Amino acid sequence: MIGNFFLQGERAPGVHQDCYDRKRRIWGGYLGISEHDDFRNLINARCNGEVMASYISLYEILKNAGHTRAQFIELPKRVARFYIKHQFTGRQDGSFGRWWSPEGRAVNSLGTNGAYIVSFLCAIEPYMVPGDGVAQALQRATRYYGQLVDSGEYFGDTLDADSCDKEAGVTLMNMFLDLYERDGNTRWLDYARKAAEFIATWIWQYDREFPESAPLAGKDFSTTGMTSVSVAHHHLDFYGMLIAYGYLRLWEHSGEPFFKDQGRLMLDACRQLIATEDDLLGRGPDDIGWQPEQINHTDWDYFDRTSHKHGSYDIDIAWVTVLGLGAYQKIEKRYPDIFSD
Structure with a gap:
């Protein structure tokens, strides 16, 4: 269709x-x-x-x-x-x-x-x-x-x-x-x-602490393995799932463990903040499985909303699910052992 x-x-x-x-x-x-x-x-x-x-x-x-x-x-x-x-x-x-x-x-x-x-x-x-x-x-x-x-x-x-x-x-x-x-x-x-x-210069290697009042503060969210987006857009996103697949391919062909380790880091990070029956991430039951596009960790928001800065997440957009799930399936098919190491 x-x-x-x-x-x-x-x-x-x-x-x-x-x-x-x-x-x-x-x-x-x-x-x-x-x-x-x-x-x-x-x-x-x-x-x-x-x-x-x-x-x-x-x-x-x-x-x-x-x-x-x-x-x-x-x-x-x-x-x-x-x-x-x-x-x-x-x-x-x-x-x-x-x-x-x-x-x-x-x-x-x-x-x-x-x-x-x-x-x-x-x-x-x-x-x-x-x-x-x-x-x-x-x-x-x-x-x-x-x-x-x-x-x-x-x-x-x-x-x-x-x-x-x-x-x-x-x-x-x-x-x-x-x-x-x-x-x-x-x-x-x-x-x-x-x-x-x-x-690799865009991949976070440590956890950022969020204000206690921030939506992410109570989610046990880890910035380790997340990736910053661009010089223009100062937020984190889950694009790392696709990067992880590329890194694993590079590890396969080069034998360099750095790319395997960083790939796994991003793979783990990008399986966070997915809406479940127990935590709908502010949405309704029809939205189980949604994952926000943007993690606002700085004094920046796409629409410059004060309420959506320093530890907020927002925007439900198709590419997140399509790219993330698609890359995950490729990893699962080509590198099944990566999930059990």
């Missing part, structure tokens, strides 16, 4: 928008709160990379169950051809950009959003033909995104801020891990390690 619905987001062959406003009945590239309103109606490389990778997974799962849905693989193939055709040349040779117009014109090329296209191309490559140019596009992309790692340009990955953020490091780490698992080139493993070391 979900897969069928979002097929409608294709504005033109290979040009896909994944946000839908049910009240206004319009499609958009990012209809949430954004740094610039212009982004609302554009196409985003990160969104395209993540959505198309999900379509590939959906196609494969259904096929393995005896159900072939060709449209779930044909859409990603068209999107792949779009990005290969429009891959940057010149000074930014190899980049897949960031924001695109529905007509296919590059609007903004800064940051790391294009790295999601690299991971997507690694996944779609077996379904493409040699003439589609996937291998050549990936070769050019490794040079561009490798330069970002070498120069420490980790910024502009989140959709709601233009700043240095941990997610830029995460996508570059995952991208180079995907490339390493594609061809075994140890250069990609070195780049993945560098990005992972940047991410």
Whole structure:
């Protein structure tokens, strides 16, 4: 049902928008709160990379169950051809950009959003033909995104801020891990390690004490293993579940115990503050399982609400469950022993 619905987001062959406003009945590239309103109606490389990778997974799962849905693989193939055709040349040779117009014109090329296209191309490559140019596009992309790692340009990955953020490091780490698992080139493993070391600077290694009056004070909440978000948004979140999966992959390939230990730290931290029957976290019984997006540990709140600072939690948004549960399932499948060590 979900897969069928979002097929409608294709504005033109290979040009896909994944946000839908049910009240206004319009499609958009990012209809949430954004740094610039212009982004609302554009196409985003990160969104395209993540959505198309999900379509590939959906196609494969259904096929393995005896159900072939060709449209779930044909859409990603068209999107792949779009990005290969429009891959940057010149000074930014190899980049897949960031924001695109529905007509296919590059609007903004800064940051790391294009790295999601690299991971997507690694996944779609077996379904493409040699003439589609996937291998050549990936070769050019490794040079561009490798330069970002070498120069420490980790910024502009989140959709709601233009700043240095941990997610830029995460996508570059995952991208180079995907490339390493594609061809075994140890250069990609070195780049993945560098990005992972940047991410490590965002991981909390100690517990912060909260005021007794704060909502988190009575939750026995541990900040150890949590991760800060960005220079623009001064809160903690549960993105660490996805990072943990990447760290475990890096540990698997490098044998470095640091990444296993930090991965487990984040895995444990991100299983906190999930609503149960005994503690609904301020919601009703229909909200069992919800987990807040933002842990406000400083004098900062997304909407600058005084009541939501220094030990508060808030915002129920789908990505937390989707990303967290999805990454948890990947860890459980690939590293089942990590839960019993």
